[in-house]
């Protein structure tokens with residue numbers, strides 16, 4: 001498997017240290033467990049929650065992503081439907097935010113860990129006992 005760039009690692013919700021382990025236990029399409037984080041990286045054993053309540057900072061990223069979705073869906077509504085009423089704008093924008101909540105939640109946690117986790121990329125990071133020679 002080729003190495004992922006940092007942008008691809010963030011989008012695919014992978015570990016910032018090894019870029020291989022998944023941050024989440026299930027797929028984003030799992031309605032029940034789509035946003036459940038692994039406690040440790042399954043590949044390099046990095047503890048993902050860097051400090052207590054670390055991922056509460058992801059709410060700011062989530063807010064920014066939702067604003068971007070609302071603005072872009074508003075612009076798309078204007079271009080495609082030709083300036084409909086305000087309820088149509090609100091309905092389409094709110095629907096897009098609700099439909100994409102699983103993806104924005106996962107992406108915001110991944111961004112928080114990558115930007116503020118204080119973890120550098122170490123391609124040969126393996127837990128003790130599994131180190132390859």
Ligand SMILES: [Zn+2]
Pocket residue numbers: 015016017018019020021041042043044045046
């Ligand atoms: Zn890892």
